[in-house]
Amino acid sequence: MHYDCIKICNFKVILTFMSITKNAIIRYHTLDKCFSNPGRRYGINDLLEECNKALRDLDPDAEGIKKRQLYDDIRFMQSEQGWSVELKKEKSGRQVFYSYEDSNFSIKNQSINEMEANYLKSAISVLNRFKGLPQFKWIEELIPKINQSFGLSNNEEQVLGFDSNEYLKGIEFLSELFNALIYNTVLNIKYQSFNNPNPLNIILHPYYLRQYNNRWFLFGKNPNYENITNLALDRIIDIVHVNMPFIPNLEVDFDDYFSDIVGVTVPLNEETLKIELLAKQEIAPYIQTKPLHESQTPLRECGEGYKFSIKVIPNKELESLILSYGKGLKVTGPENFKLRIKQSLLDSLDNYD
Numbered sequence: 001m002h003y004d005c006i007k008i009c010n011f012k013v014i015l016t017f018m019s020i021t022k023n024a025i026i027r028y029h030t031l032d033k034c035f036s037n038p039g040r041r042y043g044i045n046d047l048l049e050e051c052n053k054a055l056r057d058l059d060p061d062a063e064g065i066k067k068r069q070l071y072d073d074i075r076f077m078q079s080e081q082g083w084s085v086e087l088k089k090e091k092s093g094r095q096v097f098y099s100y101e102d103s104n105f106s107i108k109n110q111s112i113n114e115m116e117a118n119y120l121k122s123a124i125s126v127l128n129r130f131k132g133l134p135q136f137k138w139i140e141e142l143i144p145k146i147n148q149s150f151g152l153s154n155n156e157e158q159v160l161g162f163d164s165n166e167y168l169k170g171i172e173f174l175s176e177l178f179n180a181l182i183y184n185t186v187l188n189i190k191y192q193s194f195n196n197p198n199p200l201n202i203i204l205h206p207y208y209l210r211q212y213n214n215r216w217f218l219f220g221k222n223p224n225y226e227n228i229t230n231l232a233l234d235r236i237i238d239i240v241h242v243n244m245p246f247i248p249n250l251e252v253d254f255d256d257y258f259s260d261i262v263g264v265t266v267p268l269n270e271e272t273l274k275i276e277l278l279a280k281q282e283i284a285p286y287i288q289t290k291p292l293h294e295s296q297t298p299l300r301e302c303g304e305g306y307k308f309s310i311k312v313i314p315n316k317e318l319e320s321l322i323l324s325y326g327k328g329l330k331v332t333g334p335e336n337f338k339l340r341i342k343q344s345l346l347d348s349l350d351n352y353d
Helices: 003-035 044-058 067-078 114-130 139-149 171-182 284-289 316-324 335-350
Strands: 087-092 095-100 186-191 200-212 215-221 229-232 236-242 273-279 306-312 329-333
Touching: 003 044, 003 067, 003 095, 044 067, 044 095, 171 200, 171 215, 171 236, 200 229, 284 306, 316 335, 329 335
Parallel strands: none
Antiparallel strands: 087 095, 186 200, 186 236, 200 215, 215 229, 273 306, 273 329
16 A cells, blocks of 8 residues: 555544544543632533533534533543542532542542553554654654553563653643644634743644754744744743634645754745765764754765765754854855854854953
């Protein structure tokens, strides 16, 4: 079967799986929020309304659930297979109001339960079908990370370490943004730019999420601008779903969009440059095994070290990457970019006067 056919078929399987499990998870977390809310009492009709509202917020066409499903959800949350929650049931007249016995309890603070482990195992079995396909090389790293992080393997000893920043802001929006991408949901994003003291409200038709240097970035269409808008997740304050027609992405192939740059910033009206570099002996193996860019040419030995080149559109991320190698990496051409790097070094030296 052709790779694209395999990709589409497997992606449909993932979407079906996600649709089933996602709705259940949304309901559990909605109930969790209600049970732990000290400012309001929730009867069974209130809980049903909140769950269905949460489902419709994500998918306006969602049918919702009935009371029987709601009672099943509550029983599951109370079970050992769920989170063993302890509920207080207060009767007032003919109504029963539900809340946690411990007002500080939340399923968000509990370790992974049997249901979640089974969901993850099912997801991994689907992801395994992608292994070996050129489009999905990232799965080779993702699966062992999931297995170890959630203790899904037989060996409980920690044998892998991953670079991550547990204090990184904006990660809490990642799941919501992913769903917005899948379901073509228009967003009103409250955004705090580094260059503006006041937050902005940005209408965005989301198209793509990308990670670079341990940060996540959202790309999409802002109707006020012709070009693609790029927002860093760590600058997002709040997200509200907007009920308006979605503008589909008919122009940008994101694989191509990022092919000529390092990082995530695509400068306007800039052309690709052939940038020539010289790597000193001590860092040449690192450059060889971890290329600066996919266009990097093979290293050629010379008297001072190893010459090579890349063909990219210069941006701030490229400058930072080159400067990170210090004296071990030198730009030899073109002259205007060489002077740009030199000026950055001179500006840095001014900090030590």
